Amino acid sequence: MMESLLIANRGEIARRIIRTAKTLGIRTIAVYSEADAGLPFVAEADEAVAIGPAPARESYLSQERILEAARKTGAAAIHPGYGFLSENAEFAEAVENAGIIWVGAPPAAIRAMGLKDAAKQLMQAAGVPVTPGYMGADQSEERLAAEADATGYPVLIKAVAGGGGKGMRRVDRRQDFAELLASCRREAASSFGDDRVLIEHYIANPRHIEVQIFADRFGNCVHLFERDCSLQRRHQKVIEEAPAPGLDAATRASICEAAVSAAKAVNYIGAGTIEFIADASEGLRPDRIWFMEMNTRLQVEHPVTEAITGEDLVLWQLKVAAGEPLPKAQDDILMNGWAFEARLYAENPAAGYLPSIGRLDHLRLPQNVRVDSGVEEGNEITAFYDPMIAKIIVHGPNRDAALARLTRACESIEVWPVKSNAGLLARIAADADFRGAKLDTGFLDRHGETLLPQEPDETTIDRAATALAAKEATGPWSALAGLRIAGTSDSRARVRVGDHLYWGHVRPGLDTNAVRSGDTVVLFDGGNAWPIGLPVASEVEAHQGAGDGAILSPMPGLVISVDVAEGDRVAKGDRLLTVEAMKMEHTLRAPFDGIVGKLPVSVGTRVSENQLVVSVTKEEH
Structure with a gap:
């Protein structure tokens, strides 16, 4: 086993790796940006090195600064975590060329799976089923349009170098293809420096199912069952679970065997995830599940696999990187119970999921469940990195029991004044359709009205x-x-x-x-955080003639639009006026059907927080 390990990542990822490394007696080395100097992972490592300013490109994405930190501290190995440089083949090679152990996939495998079209061709050759479509070298608009016609609408245009939901467009009609292709190419070029695309059949009721695989240097390759990551918003995962609901033994065996074949096809070593897309319109069937892509790293959602198998996957990574064989053979890996992971983000779902930044003056995370968090009370959520506060992981003997634990855990979360999605997570976990496993990647879009109360x-x-x-x-x-x-x-x-x-x-x-x-x-109520207070005298006076509809400015700012006048009839939800602050707009709407009463502000008025800006009186019937 290596004597020391530098972790080229931050937050909960770094803390997670430090935790396992310490159980093995490995000296841990953290690297951190100026913005992260006060975070827990810096203090928990045996040694910590500052590597630059807050922007990731000047710190966590700087290969030179990370390698310099490794040389300075005498690090025997580098673990890239599961973000930033974890799937960068050039960085992996640079680490190995420096005589440092790389805790990750071989550079050749990273390259092989890095481009979606090439990866699919490899999978086809290995007998792994792939989504119907086109992934050829001819990138002319005419050829792509013809292939979309042949595939059949709707189709999905995807950047070959894409990821994170970028460079993807759904096309429902042939007449829209050219416009959406151009848009997709622009985004792909901007995000990845590569505007090539592929065409896929669009699946109307898609389930996102992925299989955790592990391989060593001795030719051993195993799977650790599957995860269902269908609950997403704009291709970003929100809640994951293992195993996948509705997956029978025969279908599980089929996709897990396909995942192992995919890993062997690229001579894989280490932890990896084979992602599949399933057409769930007629249930989960082996002939309706196709290879989508491979992530050549450990995934954010790996804790649900750890929960149902009892295995420490970071420990497996370190052992394989140190040249040891896999800790277990396939027949020795057993599945027990059910697990969920919910991602707690600093964001405001009720305001279009806008990120929320600031100091965590009050933070209480669930007790008696696993919580992987990169922050503690008093830390700052900044605009420089992923806005994740914590991952909430629960395990139970079956899906219902695990969901009940997840609901209670999310309802107990307290975050202030930073806004979070805790209430949304709690409502999802308690939702009847989610409990009935009636899910696909469009679940949140369909249930937005009920899951996002205003x-x-x-x-x-x-x-x-x-x-x-x-x-x-x-x-x-x-x-x-x-x-x-x-x-x-x-x-x-x-x-x-x-x-x-x-x-x-x-x-x-x-x-x-x-x-x-x-x-x-x-x-704090059901994961929600409501600022509460008594009305001031002016508000009480206003309410004496305003029914229940005195509406206050939620923040100090500038009134930038007024959409009503005194005496206007309005319906519940109608826009009344908009206040702008910190480059964000907050629209105030009618709380019920009624008549606009007092309107003491106009466009250009500066208002303070909780100032009365308009009142609505219920009509007497």
């Missing part, structure tokens, strides 16, 4: 009223009509929850979880 429900409003009553037993509450702190369950109070004011019921005994963060009281 307003708090009645229970949340009551929890806010109850929590504030407990925290403010004296003072402003005594001035609010209808509120009796020690009253019955029908006591009512006006409360601010998120962007709006509501009437809430104070219910002694109702479970609430509210904390004070700076000057803000935050209610």
